[in-house]
Amino acid sequence: MSINSIFDLYKTMERNHAMLSFKGLVTADLLDSVLRITESKLDHIEKSTKRRKKVYNILVECLQNLYHHNESVIKHGDNSKEIMSNSSILCISNPEDYYEIKTGNYISKEKAEDLELKIKNINKLDKEELRELYKSVLSKGQFSSKGTAGLGLIDIARKSGNKLEYSFMPIDKNYSFFCLNVKIK
Amino acid sequence: MENINLDGTPKTPSVTFNFENGTLEIRGRSIPENSVEFYKPLNDWIEQYGESPQPATVFDVKLEYFNTSSSKCLLDLFKLLENINKKDTDVKVNWYFEKDDGDIEEAGEDYQAIIPLPFTMIEVEEI
Numbered sequence: 632m633s634i635n636s637i638f639d640l641y642k643t644m645e646r647n648h649a650m651l652s653f654k655g656l657v658t659a660d661l662l663d664s665v666l667r668i669t670e671s672k673l674d675h676i677e678k679s680t681k682r683r684k685k686v687y688n689i690l691v692e693c694l695q696n697l698y699h700h701n702e703s704v705i706k707h708g709d710n711s712k713e714i715m716s717n718s719s720i721l722c723i724s725n726p727e728d729y730y731e732i733k734t735g736n737y738i739s740k741e742k743a744e745d746l747e748l749k750i751k752n753i754n755k756l757d758k759e760e761l762r763e764l765y766k767s768v769l770s771k772g773q774f775s776s777k778g779t780a781g782l783g784l785i786d787i788a789r790k791s792g793n794k795l796e797y798s799f800m801p802i803d804k805n806y807s808f809f810c811l812n813v814k815i816k
Numbered sequence: 817m818e819n820i821n822l823d824g825t826p827k828t829p830s831v832t833f834n835f836e837n838g839t840l841e842i843r844g845r846s847i848p849e850n851s852v853e854f855y856k857p858l859n860d861w862i863e864q865y866g867e868s869p870q871p872a873t874v875f876d877v878k879l880e881y882f883n884t885s886s887s888k889c890l891l892d893l894f895k896l897l898e899n900i901n902k903k904d905t906d907v908k909v910n911w912y913f914e915k916d917d918g919d920i921e922e923a924g925e926d927y928q929a930i931i932p933l934p935f936t937m938i939e940v941e942e943i
Binding site: 659662663666667680681684685687688691692695698699762765766769770772774779782783785786790 | 826827847849852880881883884885887888891914916917918919922926929930
């Protein structure tokens with residue numbers, strides 16, 4: 632990376648109205664710091680308590696998804712296994728009159744298929760139908776081994792009031808990179 | 817039996833479960849990564865309380881934020897209370913929400929629809 636590209640990086644972040652960007656492993660400590668920083672920034676820039684709470688709530692779910700579902704990408708060599716990366720990316724921005732939370736993380740192709748079906752189903756539903764789905768998963772669902780309730784994405788869609796924008800970028804035969812963009816008006 | 821008195825943290829609510837008064841309160845935010853671990857002692861307490869409860873039990877829920885895994889844990893607490901309701905105690909739930917906080921208000925209504933406990937929705941200026 633050349634020294635002048637620091638300024639390019641700055642301009643890119645400025646253009647995207649970045650509030651906070653992070654790339655790396657999402658640990659419990661990191662999660663705490665991001666929440667603390669974002670909360671204090673929101674206190675300064677957002678007058679509506681309602682919207683402040685919405686952004687914060689959605690951020691909690693996005694971060695906890697990264698924390699619980701982050702996968703290490705393992706490269707299978709001829710006679711060795713090597714961990715390529717277990718990093719995620721998170722960008723919180725405030726362009727014009729809305730907020731955006733973007734996340735990206737590696738996911739196995741097998742899990743990606745299930746996740747895509749789940750998101751497609753969520754995106755078909757209107758506000759009331761999302762509420763019914765939430766109630767049904769809440770009352771019938773069980774905790775996974777990671778202690779997650781399967782409600783995160785439903786809650787994100789419900790609170791944001793927008794469709795989930797997503798894509799799965801193919802990395803190799805085993806992994807994809809899952810990109811999610813949540814808009815909060 | 818011992819009462820529960822926990823101070824709130826940035827990620828977990830304050831908890832006051834008082835056996836002598838039959839009053840239970842959780843207040844603040846509940847956004848731990850591992851909600852099950854946090855809520856397990858509260859489940860255990862209610863189970864033990866249910867063996868010889870007070871004639872009236874009041875559960876005050878005053879939450880500002882909670883994550884989806886806490887929402888499942890809360891449902892489990894309500895289910896335990898529902899199990900002991902009308903047997904040896906009358907359980908009432910007071911669900912507090914801040915004015916204009918439609919999300920918390922809706923969440924209360926959702927529990928009300930799932931669990932047959934009597935819920936009272938209480939709007940306040942600030943939790």
